[in-house]
Amino acid sequence: MSNINSLFRERVGIPQNEMITLENLDAVLEKTAKEIPFENLCILDDRTADITEENLVNKIMKRNEGGLCYELNSVLYLFLVENGFDTSLIRGVTYDQKNQNWNSIGKTHVANVVNHNEKLFIVDTGFGGNLPLKPVPLTGEVVTSANGEFRVVHTDSKHGDYIFYMKLKHKDENWKKGYAFHSKEIVGDIKELNEVQKIIVEHPESPFNKKPLVTKLTDRGNMILTEDSFIQWVDGKMERKALHGDQFKKLAGKYFRIPLD
Incomplete structure (x- = not known):
């Protein structure tokens, strides 16, 4: 296995010899959510770097920083691949809760879709305080964790064929849209996510290029x-x-x- 496997385990507190399976992936997601922050400081400090495995390792594993979805879920993707998972990165369009419509800046949310025994799951560690902390099946089934309830519903729209919904514990009484995505439009190489980073850094409507x-x-x-x-x-x-x-x-x-x- 590559260096990222060992460094990821060290960063989030997973024993080096522990086998990672779909059944214990929730423990990995909880540890990751509590150890690696969701943050945009490198953007505001004008020190972003190209999205490569080396740069992600240096930033998140060696410099002990966090990142945004395209960084956090890319690191998780590389870790899952090293541990034998059939996983792909997808891009989605987030929902603007304040204005009650889909964000206009495009497919800037990045998450993992894991294929386990021909069943697909969203595995997301890059959605700020909205993390499901467990794999969420693309069947509409409700998954409950310490952070609330989550589901992914098949819904055809101009933004894709599925919508991720959430109902956060102590905060939400009703289901809220999180993001829409196309399950078959996968990211072929993490370098493609430089396009996402460019939008997040430069777009005037980006929520992450103004304040820390x-x-x-x-x-x-x-x-x-x-x-x-x-x-x-x-x-x-x-x-x-x-x-x-x-x-x-x-x-x-x-x-x-x-x-x-």
Whole structure:
């Protein structure tokens, strides 16, 4: 196996000799969600790099940073392939909850589709606080995790043939659309995701090229760090702290272990 297998296990806390199967993949997804933050700091610092295996390893495994969906799910893809999974990367269009319509910047969400015994599953570790933490079958079946309920429904639209839905624990009373995707339009090489990164970095409507965002899940909820606040969700209750001075840098290091030197 390649170096990424060993480094990924070390980063998220998986024993080097543990066999990874579909049955224990939920444990891998939980550890990943709690160890590797979803964040956009390299974009705002103007230090993005081409999407290659080497650059992803350097950023996420060696420099202890996080990333956005196209980085986090690419790393997971490489790890799954090394562990014998039949998996492919797909691109999707996210749903704008605020304006109640599909985002106009195109297919900028990236996730994994795993084929296990001819049954397909969405495996996603790059959707911020909306992570299912388990493989979600493309059958409409509801999957329940510590983060809520999730399902993928076959729905033909101009954006694809499936829609990922979520109902987050303590936050949502009704199902919300997450993203639409075409299950047969797969990414042939992770280098193709440089197109996604270019859109995220340059597009005026991109949600990730304006203000810093760092978030990850915890045992009892999640944490969100922005330029002016630090939010902790604990057992459904939200605590917000206003930030001043260099508190952002300190909190990024303390709670997310991101070195901001």
